[in-house]
Amino acid sequence: MIKEKKLSRSIKYALALSCASIAFTGQVWADEEDDAAVEAAIAAAAAGKIEKMVVTGSRGAARSVKDSPVPVDVIADDELKSVSFSDTNDILKTLVPSFSVNREPLSDGGTFIRPATLRGMDTDKTLVLVNGKRRHRAALVQIGGSGSQGPDISTIPSSALKTVEVLRDGAAAQYGSDAIAGVINFQLKDNTEGGSFTADWGQFYEGDGEALTLSGNKGFALGDNGFLSISAEYSDSDPTVRAQQYCESYFCVTDPSTYPAEGFGSYEDYAQNWQSASMTSKKYVQPWGQPSSESTAIFYNAGYTVSEKLELYSFGSYTDKSASGLFFYRYPHNGTIENVRLQDGSTWSAMEIFPGGFTPQFSGDVTDYSAVVGAKGMLDNGLSYDVSGRYGSDKIEYTMENTINPSMGDATPTLFHPGALINKEKQVQADFTMDFDVSAFASPLLFAFGASYMDESYELEGGDEASYEAGTYSVSDPWGFCNADGTATDAGLGVIANGSTLNCADASDPVYRVMGVGSNGFPGYSPMYSGKYSRDSYAAYVDFSADVTEKLFLQTAFRWEDYSDFGSELVGKIAGNYRITDKFGVRASYGTGFRAPTPGQQGTTNVSTRLPNGLPVATGLFPAGGPIAAALGASPLKPEKSTNYTLGFTADFDSGLGMTLDFYRIDLKDRMYAISTMDVSADPTTGSDYDNYLALVDAGVAGAESIGGVFYFQNMFDTRTTGMDFVTNYGFDNPLGYTSFTMSANYNKQEITDDKTGAFNHEDSFDFENGLPKWRGVLTANHTFGDFTLTARANYYGSYTNSDGANAEVLDKQTFGEEVLFDLEVSYQITDMIKLTVGGRNIFDNYPDKGQFETGQGRIYRSDSVVDWNGGYYFTRVSMDF
Template sequence: MKKYNALHRAVKLALTSTATAGLLLSQGVYAEEAEKTVVDKNVEKIAVVGSRAAPRSIGESPVPIDIIGGEELGKSGNTDMLEILKGSVPSLNVHTNPISDAASLVRPANLRGLPSDSTLILLNGKRRHRASVIAFLGGGINDGAQGPDISVIPSIAMKQVEVLRDGAAAQYGSDAIAGVMNFVLKDASEGGSLIVRHGEYYEGDGTSTEVAGNIGLPFTDDGFVNLSFQYKNADATSRSTQRPDAQAFIDAGVTGVGDPAQVWGSPEINDDISLFGNVGLDLTSDSEFYMFGNYSERDVRGGFYYRNPNTRPGVYGGNIRNVNGTNTYRPNDDDPAGQAAWDAATPTILVGSLDGYDQQLNCPLVEIQNGIPDQSALNSLTAANCFAFNQAIPGGFTPNFGGNITDTSLTIGTKGEITDGTFKGVYYDLSGNVGRSESRFFIYNTLNASLGPDSPRDFSPGKYIQLEKNFNVDLSKGFDAGYYSDVNVAGGLEWHEETFEVIAGDEASFKAGPLTDQGFGIGSNGFPGFQPSAAGEYTRRNYAAYVDIEAPFTEDFLMGFALRFEDYDTFGSTTNYKITAQYNATEDLSLRGSVSTGFRAPTVGQANVSNVQTNLSSGVLVDSALLPPTNPISVQLGGKELQPEESSSYTFGAVYSFDNFFFTADYYHIEVDDRISQSDKIELSDADKATLKAAGVPNVDGLAQVSFFTNDFNTTTEGVDIVANYTDELLGGSSTFSLAYNWNETTVTKWSDITGDFKVARLENDLPKHRATLTWAQDWEKFAMFTRVNYYGEYQGVHVDYDATAIMADTTVTVDAEVSYFVTESITLSLGAQNIFDQEAEKLNFTQQSGGIPNNNWGGKYYETSPYGFNGGFYYLKATYNF
């Protein structure tokens, strides 16, 4: 039963009354003026992204662009930029990741149903570096994705966010298959704001507190320094039920079993700080200097799978059994009959000898009776100088996985117009930037079984570091070609270097201890440390040249042409093009469209990383090794050196505007060939294990599966985006109504067994095919109100990445609301809630069975693919001071 205190009830009552006072609508994508030529709130927003010519209004753009203003970003009760954008852009999906390995540290986002690294992220128009975290357990769509960490960007630092919903690799290079997001920093030289926000879920957990600030300062008489910070903490959540096996141990009197033994919920986030700075200075009347960057850091800690003391090989048993003085090993998967005989025999626990391998046979045999080790035999181990982990950790254990994530960047450049000489009239932009992401991993409450009773319980398995450098030269000039206005010709060069570094973990996290030969597992259980042999730097460089032309043939007809050549020192070169057009059919109606090709280069991390993961296979917890695609085992199983993904896409749509009404509708079609993703988990044979041992892979006997990155499947994605916006003076105040709708459908058109049928189902069905948001924002002299309705169509519910749990979940509607009171011109108090009616995620179908295993065997309540999360309603209080 939910725990509501008086404040919960009061908040819910107040916001429900507000939300039901009128139409409940979605967040608009046109909230704050990005740039004004006159003092008129209905002037269209100006976007920089999508064109190399002068910035143009979104209504005149030949490609679809959303603009979310800084004020609108601040109206969300969530402090995570991913969640804020999800409410504004229906084609963007973000999942709450409970037990998802590194994906719980840096959450991936999906624009138009494509993985997170298929959307290019820009900061002030410059390429943003990707995160060092690779989403090894990415929920099908993001398996193996390595995109930028958007969550470090605080909303208070934003002037606006521009979302280009169109392929743009011919303009910006790799990754822009689904589209481009450009985060534009504030550039005011005066004023500022301070925000304090506090909230928690209706369940009484997940309490979060945020303090954020922004200030604009003059930089001499001709420049500005704009600084922002955000600091927040968030408690973990739990949407769990007790596992049946853990409850059975409790009922039998076994100590040390948690309740719940395994937690499904959002991770705990501590000391999450982001500092952003933006500097501009006019050097002359025709040139300026700019510099911007950030420092961000946070600590994240979340749950892992419970280790049942009767079923965890290499720790408690399952691999080796001492029977009548003979070491007996469990047969491998090639011997089903032998496995059946093993399982039918009297179960025993794994007993180790502290005197060494030769003395293991002298240790007492400890049988398991009714799920519990024979206590008298267990008590006799010490006298024989033997041991079992059942003595110290009789109830099993549940590791916690976490990390320290740091993200830094710096961009310096100059831009302006050449006013004399041969290049008179040429606009230039020269810049260089560097970005670095470091992920230091931790795993707590586990052990390195091969070290025996001397094993520590906490480990640092190592680090990943992503370092990127970019240098750009961009030039543009208008030429009189006898058309309606000048033809803009742009061109440029780019040099890019990407380095992925693996740093070894502490010795105990990977060491093969003295009990290795006795059947005990090597390395920190759940996430073995990176060995020194796996450590190293992997670097790739590439350069690009592009040309971009925009020609306004008449007052009503505009066309654009872009061509980009890119050469990589690994897989070679690629050339891509884009053609855009816009035609004003009437004064109020214009038609637009584009045709383009694109690509996404494999990341250096995807091409070189190796790792060991813990995942469920047919209901059993097993260790799975991720190997580089060129590893001998990978090659033997079908792996090849990674090649770039290649895409082709087209869009067409219409823009209609009349007085205070603005409407756009766009259809898109994206085909991606040779998509890069993590392969299906492939069972290891004895021959495979022998090859792995020869290659120096640790703990091979404890590995059940391997996977690798591969170009293995093709997809076709199509959809429709509809955006409508209407403003008027109603109810004695200013009203804005906004609608945004997206239909998106992905079809896997080619794949092999390396990808597997279940992953195909996840790619096609995990995300809702229909999403919509509808908003009413109302402003009065002393009050403001904001209500949003979010619609989510059917989606595939999946639990523990296991195909037997999958169902089709129902359509859902959630409601968000916020009311604000303007205490003074400077102080605003706000009360709000997300999912105000506490709509639950789709509950697990506990009756569904596969091999006799019910879906709730792993302690969850909800399918974690819920597009609106599984934590339920969240309320918050916010105070804002503007100066």
């Protein structure tokens, strides 16, 4: 049996960890039987002077941040609350410079699930954990770029979090194939009593984007030995508009000379028609901006100690969220709104539904839920165990409004349900740890080992028939009015006799018009493209760690994984931390990684409007392993393999100053990425473009005539990512209160070391290496005096360069300047329970440089800019702790 004293110590040590705050002083060690050290740790924690402790990266053995062999950020509950965002993605972006996420106003599913990066690596290369257990992936596969498919972090409300641990190092050998760039572990609240409630309201300086967030947490005791903590969050935000009027050389809303023949006599008449016909801004036909969104999330975390040997636990979540954005404006006679000749010989165009053109509205409803159950404890022989099972599901259901299926002509609806994407995961996992006394070591040798089985599936659920139907007008002369020699058939002569203007000798007559297939903007998933992709995998790992001497900590791990679709792989890692003195230390790691493409990345299909050469084009994404992509030259996907190197230094001074500096390099082999878009044309004189069209026709693609570009994912190239993370903290008492400073900086550079396919054009290659800021930094100052707290934060973004000219040897380039966005907030503790906070983000209303390329069509700023383009935002927050 476990000794009563040992159990009591475990409880006290857990308390010490839960109380731990900013790391300013030296490490506190507690020997297994040394209660005095534990009591000292608790006292230090209560005084706010203990170092933050982490378990992520050390497989069950808690270590202080500076004594961890790899860099880990620990974000406590009070730090999470100090950020004025409600979206957990934005909170991490604010507090962790190497984590980046941007708001994409017009990016299909990216409108709802925002792509993020850690150390320049995409979402699917960062493992996300909740309470140390893998979080299931979202159903969305980001089209274009890396095609990443990772968990939707926005479904995790910040009100449910006790701490967040961000391990900035490859950890595939410890946690699994997704952990190439690092690991983010969200620790849920585990309070047995009390709770909190927060109401947050704000809007942008422009008077739009009004946002309301209501969140709360309540803890309950389950008898004398258990807890249940429930957290809920509701958020609702309005759209923003940062646009100018649609005006291009080929069509300008404010220039009557570009209006169609059946247009309007004045701009006012014209605008009145498109405003009444389109669900768009009353000022702009193309209102670029942040989409509207609404979300409700509920999390629970529960545990119950059955005996000294057994603790049961469970946690889970349910999130329902929706968002709605707008696609490109379809101006009259743009190829989508064209005359067709009906069965009676008359002509019809969608202008009879939308007199001023239309802007498709794209909406998505996300339903996400998960549950984990498990048991953990310690056997008489000292073996600790943790056995768990989890289930997670994420579903996105799409809706298209204010659009048409052009091929259906006058029979088209204007509301479509293109289908749904569903990702499901089931996993059983067992983890074990045991200490062994090794006389030569300064501490027991921790031996961790475990195994898991995971079953995952990805499904494309078909849409309603009208969303993908190849209607009557998807072919030339559907009613058989004309002969091949340009004369009218008997049917054609019949409609002419009834007054039709049919002219079979005129190649531009509407009878020959071939219209696009499917709900325009986002065609639905037809039976041909629908289906389910699934696989299972097994994994086993071992992990050894110990303080070899009083100054040297070493850790090594190996992991074997076997996938039903990609075979097996063995990866490993070694890491260490050496304390040069009590104040200075050095740490380093070397590891290999392996990431198998997800079922979603292998199976996703999409046809959407993109701008490969600056103009809107219907572009098709097809599975690399499918017949369509194969006809275009694609090869089936294979796993990515990585090698990680880190070298870091830590310093901790009695004055309250602490610093860490970590250098890293990530070599990624066979990196998966989307090829540069291949042009498609039904014109026989266009060479390779026509060959691509014929390949689509031969593969049975309906409406191939309306597709202007195609692409697919491939193992494109080998890359090298190099960078540096710097973090420093300093806090001190002064006559005016207590003041603390935190500065974090990240430098990150990516380069292509081996282009294996040649499928990247010059523009895409340049932008991959130069299109993001290499420098990113955050400086936060916090001052507390009496019942007031003042927080100021500066967010720095370095310069970066974007290019234009897909096939040019010499590219046009635009360099975007450095930007600093300042945040400021003031809090007042009204009572012991209630706090009022007012403040602003980007208080000087700063904007990034206006874009020269990949803008237009009403867009002013690059929509993929990592620097926010919404301007200043002010807010007020009332919070209550009880």
